[in-house]
Amino acid sequence: MFSSIITPDLFASALRMATPLALAAIGGTICERSGVVNIALEGMMLTGAFFGTVLTLATGSPWIGVLAGILSGVVVAAIHAFASINLRADQVVSGTAINILALGVTGFMMERLYGHPGTTDPSAMLRPIFNFPDPAGFMGGVWHWINVVVFSHTPIVYIAIIIAIFAQWAMYKTRWGLRLRALGEHPRAADTVGINVLRGRWVAVLISGGLAGLAGANLTLEQVGSFTENMTNGRGFIALAANIFGRWTPVGSYLASLLFGFADALQIKLQAFRGQIDIPPQFFLMLPYVLTVIVLAGVIGRSIGPAAVGKPYEKE
């Protein structure tokens, strides 16, 4: 049974499951590093997932869907930015309102557009980029592992890895990154040396919306193939935990998401053995949520967030 659980597609599936979490988590990292809490990742992801499917169904092109997903995430993020940066509203309250709004708007528009609640028709999906054959022999077996784990994926899975590395570089090696971190640690000091705090935070919140929207598009256009109401199922909150576990760094967020992705992949895999293991499927389904709590309990205290996160900035 062990050898039928630990298969190359378990690891491939872990990478796939990690992707939406990682994209949203990196968005959360960038947002929180600028000093804005983003509880609304869940809603931004849901919106991205919805508009990704809607535009794909309308145009037939999943790439247009991806673009729509990103853009819709940015639009939702703009509401959060305006409320929490300009109006200085409570960022958690604004985030909650956005999550409820996303649930309402996607559900409402779904019934308006397709005449029924629940799930949309299946849309076109993004296909895996590579398609290498498996040669025979021992080397063929090794190659099979590499082929499945590394080369079997759809585009956004690779894009997420590139984004993680690029964001890490940008955050620590560029002037933009230095400024971003300053905004979240000590906005007053940043302001004193001439950094535009409000603009810097706006940019960070919009980027996080775009990434969460892309995460949603990955869910619908690469994993599921249709939109279901409330399909994000708490992934935005798990992504926030991944961001904390990854110590507010993009690569760290990605690696933490891999852990959650692996738990999810394992959970799905184990469900196939329901006949052999006498554990109800609900216990597998709750695994990612339990893991999130355990990870948070184990890591916090040693993982310290940006000093000024959650505090609205006001010029003197």
Add this chain to the structure above:
Amino acid sequence: MSDSKEGTSRGGFALKILKGVGTPFFAVLLAVALGSLIMWLSGYDAVAAFRALYLGSFGTPKAIGDTLLRSTPLILTGLGLAYGFKANLFNIGAEGQLFMGGLTAAWLGVLIGTLPWYAAVPILIVAAMIAGAAWAFVPAILKAKIGAHEVITTMMFTYIAKYIVSWLVVGPLKAPGPIPQTNQIAPSAVLPRIQSLFSPETLQSFPFLALGRAHTGIFIAVIAAVVVWFMLKYTTLGYENRAVGLNPSAAETGGISVAATTVKALCISGALAGIAGAVEVMGVHGRIFDQFSSGFGFTGIAVALLAKNHPIGVIPAAILFGALSAGAGTMQLEAEVPQKIILIIQALVIFFVAADEVFTWKVKRRQKEAVSSVQ
């Protein structure tokens, strides 16, 4: 947030009420206006929609009953959220505690068998309170000891609670038959409908008492509101709760343990959500199943914010959202507007209430600036 000094005269008191009610009133008005605009832009007849919404929520005694039916759990979850907010804690996972409270009531409700109602009802309510508090306890400890954000942890516990319930109703607690649900609770544990308290003759002469499905759980909810109000205003526990919410470091200096207060606050918040689950089981469904709550825990957030965290204010706020939820069905049926518009209105209310606080704060700041520039 609304802890201003007690009004010195009757006029002062009236002014205070007016101030407390004015801004939420405008928040609701604005949200409804924007909601109508969205309906109109989507090609729906907004006037017909609101007429249907009114009919389904206040149009007949039965409709009023439906509104009260849905307000009952909302009062309780709203109270829970408000109690947490007062201590600066955001119990976003009230839904999970509601599930655990409901589960406990459904389970014990079958077990208690032939106990009389005056024993059965309190036992179930208290057990549900303990279950709700227990479900908030781990997030509370994590918050108090290591600062793990309660928004993430209580949310995770909500998903876990839902999976536990969905397992139990197909597994160990499943009632015989094809439907995944628990057994019907004992008749003595059922909260009777309000109209069943009156004789048929009384109902005939006073038709407005025929409140359909509304049940006596609403009295439990109103009593809870008064108790929470009293607690916050007159007890040490409530004082500590407010002190920690207003200024934790000052509270700590003043000898209040912030950690202990945090744990107590989240557990009390959970206990209130737990009662909400119990009254749903005991007054509406008589059992528990997967979808027994239509997001009452989450709507409780909007209820508390609209009430500005005032325990008595929670009651009208809950009735408003209860009415929206009760009328939504009629609205979909008669005006063909998707029920989801209710969620949009709910989100808008939260935005406008949050923004309103900002505006009043800004005004205060300008006044302060004006004063300091004079000096």
